[in-house]
Amino acid sequence: MRIEKAEVFVTSPSRNFVTLRITTDDGVTGIGDATLNGRELAVAAYLKEHVCQLLLDKDPSTIEDTWQFLYRASYWRRGPVTMAAIAAVDMALWDIKGKVAGLPVYQLLGGASRRGCRAYGHASGRDLEHLFDSIREELDLGYKSIRVQTSVPGIEKLYGVAAQEQSTGERYDFEPANRGTQPVEEDWDTRAYLRHVPTVFEAVRNEFGPELPLLHDGHHRMTPREAAQLGKSLEPFDLYWLEDCTPAESQEALRLVRQHTTTPLAIGEVFNSVYDIKDLIQEQLIDFVRCASTHFGGITPLRKVMNFAEMYQVRSGFHGPTDVSPIGFAAQLHLGLSIHNYGLQEYMPHSRLTREVFHEGLTFENGYLHPGDTPGLGVEFDETAAGRFPYDQAYLPYNRLADGTVHNW
Numbered sequence: 092m093r094i095e096k097a098e099v100f101v102t103s104p105s106r107n108f109v110t111l112r113i114t115t116d117d118g119v120t121g122i123g124d125a126t127l128n129g130r131e132l133a134v135a136a137y138l139k140e141h142v143c144q145l146l147l148d149k150d151p152s153t154i155e156d157t158w159q160f161l162y163r164a165s166y167w168r169r170g171p172v173t174m175a176a177i178a179a180v181d182m183a184l185w186d187i188k189g190k191v192a193g194l195p196v197y198q199l200l201g202g203a204s205r206r207g208c209r210a211y212g213h214a215s216g217r218d219l220e221h222l223f224d225s226i227r228e229e230l231d232l233g234y235k236s237i238r239v240q241t242s243v244p245g246i247e248k249l250y251g252v253a254a255q256e257q258s259t260g261e262r263y264d265f266e267p268a269n270r271g272t273q274p275v276e277e278d279w280d281t282r283a284y285l286r287h288v289p290t291v292f293e294a295v296r297n298e299f300g301p302e303l304p305l306l307h308d309g310h311h312r313m314t315p316r317e318a319a320q321l322g323k324s325l326e327p328f329d330l331y332w333l334e335d336c337t338p339a340e341s342q343e344a345l346r347l348v349r350q351h352t353t354t355p356l357a358i359g360e361v362f363n364s365v366y367d368i369k370d371l372i373q374e375q376l377i378d379f380v381r382c383a384s385t386h387f388g389g390i391t392p393l394r395k396v397m398n399f400a401e402m403y404q405v406r407s408g409f410h411g412p413t414d415v416s417p418i419g420f421a422a423q424l425h426l427g428l429s430i431h432n433y434g435l436q437e438y439m440p441h442s443r444l445t446r447e448v449f450h451e452g453l454t455f456e457n458g459y460l461h462p463g464d465t466p467g468l469g470v471e472f473d474e475t476a477a478g479r480f481p482y483d484q485a486y487l488p489y490n491r492l493a494d495g496t497v498h499n500w
C-alpha cells in the first residue's frame with residue numbers, strides 16, 4: 092500500500108482547525124490534527140509546502156520510520172509549528188493502520204487498561220455564587236473532577252472565566268481566541284491573584300466537601316517563589332493538581348516550587364518535544380503530563396513519554412481544550428485508554444458546528460470518556476461541511492500589568 096494523496100484543510104466551525112487527510116492507493120483515508128491556536132496558517136503552509144510531497148508514494152504502515160524521517164531529516168527539529176505538522180501525519184497514519192487492521196487505535200496500542208477515561212470539567216464564576224452554580228452544572232453533567240477558575244477583585248478581564256453563562260448551551264468559549272486582526276488585551280496583578288485564590292478554594296471546599304477533586308490553572312503567570320506560595324496556601328484544600336504555575340520554558344523553576352509545596356503539579360500544554368519534559372519526569376518535579384498529542388508530535392512521542400513517566404509514577408493529564416480538534420482529542424483518548432499511568436483527561440465538548448465537520452465517535456457517560464470501537468481513530472472528517480466554514484483569523488488574548496508591561500500568558 093502506498094500514499095497517493097496528502098491534503099490540508101483549514102476550516103472554522105466555531106473556531107479554526109487545521110486537518111491533514113492522507114489517502115492510500117487502496118482508497119483508505121487517515122486524518123490528523125495540526126491545529127495551532129492563533130497560528131493556524133503557519134502549520135498549514137508547513138504541511139502544504141514542505142511535508143505533503145514527502146509523503147507521496149511512501150508506505151503508510153511505517154509510522155515510526157515516517158515520524159523519525161520528518162523529525163530528523165528536516166534538520167530544524169522541534170517547535171510548535173513543526174511538531175503540530177508531524178503530529179497530523181502521525182495521527183493520520185495510526186488512523187489508517189487501525190482501519191486496515193479493522194481495530195480501534197487503542198487496541199493497536201496494547202488494548203484498554205480501564206473501562207473509560209475519567210474527565211474533568213470546567214467551572215468558573217465572577218463571584219462565589221456564580222462559581223458554585225457553575226460547579227453544580229458540571230456535576231450535573233456527570234463530571235467527577237472540576238477545574239476551578241475565578242475572577243479576582245482588582246483584575247478586570249481574566250482568562251478562564253466563562254465569557255458567557257454556561258446555560259447558553261454553547262460551552263466551548265471559555266478561553267476564546269477572539270476573531271479579529273488583533274489580540275484582546277487583558278490585565279494581570281499577581282499579588283491580587285495570590286491573595287484571592289485560596290479564599291475561593293476554601294469556600295468551594297466548605298460548600299462541596301472534601302471528596303471532589305479540584306484543579307486550578309495558573310497559566311504560566313507566577314515566578315517560582317510566587318508559585319510556591321500559592322501551592323502552599325492551597326495545601327489545606329487538597330488540589331488534584333495545580334497547572335502551569337510557572338512559565339513552561341524553565342524546567343528548573345519547578346525545583347523551587349517542588350521544594351516548598353506538596354500541592355500536585357501539572358505542566359506541558361505548550362511542550363512540543365520529549366526533551367521539554369524529560370527532566371521534570373526523571374527528577375519527579377511534576378505529577379501530571381499536560382502535553383496534547385496535537386502539539387507534541389502525535390501519538391508516537393506522547394506514548395514514549397508516558398511509558399517513561401510510568402517508571403516515575405507520573406501520570407497523564409492531557410490538554411483537551413477545544414482548540415485540539417476532535418481528531419487530536421480522539422488520538423490522545425486512545426492513548427489514555429491504553430496506558431497504565433492514566434491520570435485524568437481535560438474535556439471541553441466541541442461545539443455543534445465543530446461536530447458537523449468532525450463526526451466524533453467518542454462517548455461521555457457518567458464522567459468517563461471512551462473513544463469508541465470504530466476502526467482507526469473513530470472520527471470522520473466531512474469535507475463538504477468544512478467548506479461551509481472558511482478560515483477566520485483569531486488570536487488568543489494576552490496580558491499587561493498595571494504599568495503596561497506585557498506579562499506571561
Ligand code: EZ4
Nearest residue numbers: 128266308310360412413414
Ligand atoms: O490557553 O488551549 O488548560 N487549558 C488552557 C487553554 C489554553 C488554550 C491555548 O490554545 O490553558 O485554555
Ligand code: CO
Nearest residue numbers: 308334335360
Ligand atoms: Co492550561
